[in-house]
Amino acid sequence: xxxxxxxxxxxxxxxxxxxxxxxxxxxxxxxxxxxxxxxxxxxxxxxxxxxxxxxxxxxxxxxxxxxxxxxxxxxxxxxxxxxxxxxxxxxxxxxxxxxxxxxxxxxxxxxxxxxxxxxxxxxxxxxxxxxxxxxxxxxxxxxxxxxxxxxxxxxxxxxxxxxxxxxxxxxxxxxxxxxxxxxxxxxxxxxxxxxxxxxxxxxxxxxxxxxxxxxxxxxxxxxxxxxxxxxxxxxxxxxxxxxxxxxxxxxxxxxxxxxxxxxxxxxxxxxxxxxxxxxxxxxxxxxxxxxxxxxxxxxxxxxxxxxxx
Numbered sequence: 001x002x003x004x005x006x007x008x009x010x011x012x013x014x015x016x017x018x019x020x021x022x023x024x025x026x027x028x029x030x031x032x033x034x035x036x037x038x039x040x041x042x043x044x045x046x047x048x049x050x051x052x053x054x055x056x057x058x059x060x061x062x063x064x065x066x067x068x069x070x071x072x073x074x075x076x077x078x079x080x081x082x083x084x085x086x087x088x089x090x091x092x093x094x095x096x097x098x099x100x101x102x103x104x105x106x107x108x109x110x111x112x113x114x115x116x117x118x119x120x121x122x123x124x125x126x127x128x129x130x131x132x133x134x135x136x137x138x139x140x141x142x143x144x145x146x147x148x149x150x151x152x153x154x155x156x157x158x159x160x161x162x163x164x165x166x167x168x169x170x171x172x173x174x175x176x177x178x179x180x181x182x183x184x185x186x187x188x189x190x191x192x193x194x195x196x197x198x199x200x201x202x203x204x205x206x207x208x209x210x211x212x213x214x215x216x217x218x219x220x221x222x223x224x225x226x227x228x229x230x231x232x233x234x235x236x237x238x239x240x241x242x243x244x245x246x247x248x249x250x251x252x253x254x255x256x257x258x259x260x261x262x263x264x265x266x267x268x269x270x271x272x273x274x275x276x277x278x279x280x281x282x283x284x285x286x287x288x289x290x291x292x293x294x295x296x297x298x299x300x301x302x303x304x305x306x307x308x309x
Contacts, residue, residue: 044288051282057275073282082258083266083283090241090262093172097240100180102233105187110217112192124189131185135245142178143250165251168259175246175260183239187232194228195221230302234295241291244268263287 051073058064077083108127112120130138146153148161164174198221206216222229244264247254254261254269261269263283271280 047281047284047288050278051285053278055278055281060275060277069278073278074286077279077282077286086258086261086263086266089172089260093176093262094237094240094243097176097179097183097243098233098236100176101183101187101236101240102229104180105184105232106191106217108184108188109191109195110213110221112188113195127185127188130181133182135182136249138182139178139246139249142174142181146174166256168255171251171255171260175243175250178246178250179240179243183236187236190228190232191225194225198224226302230298234298237294238291242287 052069052071053059054067054069054073059066108123112123115123133141143165145151146164148154148163154160154162165171202220202224203216206220211219242264243262247260247262247265248268251260254265264287267280267283267287270276270283
């Protein structure tokens with residue numbers, strides 16, 4: 001019929017372009033996905049596989065055959081009271097580290113916007129130096145600072161020969177201070193970059209309205225920096241939940257009678273000290289599931305609040 005236009009799907013010029021370019025982003029991502037598959041997906045697969053078998057030193061040496069246990073290793077793990085004690089200690093310790101790191105990092109980020117160029121440069125260099133220090137080096141330095149015999153901290157505070165690593169809570173406090181010291185620069189630099197991207201007119205308007213520094217942060221900066229705060233919070237949770245080096249070095253492998261064990265050190269002891277590789281793998285899988293659950297729940301709560309991530 002005259003005037004009728006027939007449209008054939010897939011042949012129009014405007015619709016063919018998106019079809020041809022639909023796979024282009026995946027081509028650019030392919031090299032990174034291959035690397036991630038080799039460095040992340042395959043090790044996680046092997047970790048989960050070992051956790052389903054009986055895999056001890058006898059199986060490693062070939063003296064006994066490997067037997068399938070299913071969820072037997074997880075049942076043994078969840079039936080161990082020490083596992084739940086270590087899990088609780090890990091959650092509390094990681095939460096304290098995350099909150100302290102965010103508080104120190106955000107406070108120093110705001111301070112960087114208030115000081116002149118020279119003090120700002122000095123603070124940035126000092127923070128980046130702490131960030132760049134290897135964990136084992138930083139842990140050793142902190143042990144020397146808090147040494148009961150030769151450490152300057154006890155002398156300044158007048159504590160005599162007080163041993164910070166002898167008590168459970170003082171040892172956790174000492175490790176937390178070292179973790180915060182080497183972690184806050186990431187939060188500080190990231191949040192500072194976010195603050196510098198906020199239009200100055202908004203901050204000037206808040207100052208003209210008589211808002212205090214805390215009010216400006218809580219009502220103006222924090223809502224505008226929420227996507228950045230989400231990133232640094234999730235990163236801090238992942239890093240602090242799987243702390244190993246600081247605990248192992250500063251408490252001598254988990255403290256007296258294992259009083260300062262966290263899940264990462266506990267898994268190391270099970271896998272290598274006790275040669276129970278399957279139980280160590282099961283602990284690693286549990287840690288992975290917990291971190292994924294925390295991240296997904298946190299992101300879902302933010303999405304419910306209408307945040308764009």
